[in-house]
Amino acid sequence: MATIRDVARAANVSVSTVSLFLSQPHRVSEATRERVSSAVDKLHYRPNGTARDLRTRRTNTIGVFLHNLSGPFYSELIAGVEEITDTLGLTTIVSGVSKNQLQGSLRLLREGRVDGAIILDPDIESRDLRRYASASLPVVVLDRGLSAALQSDYVTAVAADHQEGGYLAGRHLLDMGYSRFIFIAGPIDSEDSRLRHRGFFNALHEAGVDTMTVPVVHGDFKEKGGAQAMSALLNNGLAADAVFAANDEMALGVMQTLSLKNIRVPADIAVMGFDDIRLARYVSPSLSTIHQPMYELGRAAMTQLDRAMSGETRIPPVTLPTTLVVRESTASQQKKAGDNYYAAP
Amino acid sequence: MATIRDVARAANVSVSTVSLFLSQPHRVSEATRERVSSAVDKLHYRPNGTARDLRTRRTNTIGVFLHNLSGPFYSELIAGVEEITDTLGLTTIVSGVSKNQLQGSLRLLREGRVDGAIILDPDIESRDLRRYASASLPVVVLDRGLSAALQSDYVTAVAADHQEGGYLAGRHLLDMGYSRFIFIAGPIDSEDSRLRHRGFFNALHEAGVDTMTVPVVHGDFKEKGGAQAMSALLNNGLAADAVFAANDEMALGVMQTLSLKNIRVPADIAVMGFDDIRLARYVSPSLSTIHQPMYELGRAAMTQLDRAMSGETRIPPVTLPTTLVVRESTASQQKKAGDNYYAAP
DNA sequence: GATACTCATTGAATCGTTTCGAAGGAGGGG
């Protein structure tokens, strides 16, 4: 590979002139511009990014660290991030799809290969984040308790309002006339699941439902986990008319189990998810859920990151609203409710 | 940030000793090892990756360039790549999800920020690839005509056998007794679509079907495009009993249109896709399709890349088999076929 | 006791850029 020295020699100018030509062509005279330009072409010169990074102490790259790429879900998030990075002249790289990639992701942070990071990966520990975050490499965490942001000047947070989402789900089910609930939670240490749980129970409590009597089972946020949780509940002879799963994947599993046992959704039991993944719209019956604004989350995260990269510290966390999406799996219970609470005509 | 000099000073040794300690601790004496180690801890020293890259001329990073992340489809591919990079001690980064990110992706290539690249993005031109590929940055292209690989010593290719896939689709529809076909192709310049098309027609031709009479419409590989293509065909009063779409997304669009027009699948018309995206299993009726082994493709690509990074040149391209996945959307036509070809009992 | 060998340590060069201060020359104003 030709270096800037080779170009300088070929064009008979100094290295600094070539560098100047590269960054601000108008600053060199017509004549040299020509010579340098043709030398660049002839030698197929391409600047070495690593050398530039070393000298400028910037990589012009920001990293998005995910533990999963499934669905347009995350792809939307990334698109949101990229909308902003594009306007800032930064390049976005994504890392950390599989578990074992964790080391590689940390390396990018540790060795300062990016100028900033957006992290949506529960496997990356907050301690590591605090250690690696700095003025020259600020970090935005997504969907981790907002409290995480308070620990360091260079870490801030963006999250969907999971608690409100849980509340919306609860209200919706109540509004539709359901009264005997089951909650299928995520992993015990999932902050998201905890907040959705709390919001859900708040809604029930407000309506006078004794939440102590609402069974809670923990799943793993995956389809199979949801299916197993539901099976277990049914085998225990549990009766209910509405299931709220802490995410759509598990809700799909729930529907699968119900379908296997010939329990009709929503006639016999309603199912509600959280996330609004693409599949939710396509399954039959289609799944009512709480929509998370992934694109907006991506935009917000990158906006925060940009502020941090511009020197701002202790940026307050941002919470984005979720919205209720009503589909077939929670169709009105009016009829059934009528059977229960009103005298038959 | 502390540098290696700071550590050296704190530990009262030379920079080279610290460097040696970092890479081969057993090579420094017990005493200095202690001192250096504690200096490292005290100063929170972390080596600067950029400086190391510059000196060693390696980044230990390989890039995967995608134009799309939708579905576990690509996430599988990345997982396959990562399985290999993990064992090689390399870090995988993904780039190029949105259109405007193209520049950023090219920058990573142009400026040599990765040691190798796997490319699945029709928007990155082959010309650029040939220009940027080199012994120190070999490239593997996915799902681009294999011929692309023949153009440079440092570019090789991996692809699913699209033509065979198309053939399998054709055979399957014929076996099920369908006889009047429609093909919904991808964009005109999609090599993949062309191969699927050719395979499909080969099967029909073999069975004595006059492929000249099979209508072909070009879509954009997206759901909406498939829906529009199908609408257009129906409005033209076209009759058919089987539609083969060049990918699942378009097949979904086709099913949507059919459902709107109250045409039953597969009773009135069969639909077949290509890719085997996750949704294919969930829609109703579920979609018969051709499965692409994404995980294996990722593994194969990374394996090729590793060989190239080890100095091998002109590595022959690899083709992986596709498989037929039969679901509900192409249920047997026996009854209908009976009506057509056999005397009713 | 001289020679050879091992082992830990070091100084200096190098990777390929950017950047800063200064030099040199041209042109304009007084």
Next chain:
DNA sequence: CCCCTCCTTCGAAACGATTCAATGAGTATC
């Protein structure tokens, strides 16, 4: 004719690591 300014170009010093040949001390060999 001199001084000032502006423009173009340049040399040299970073940036922070790795690497290699050289040094010196200690030990083994004969």
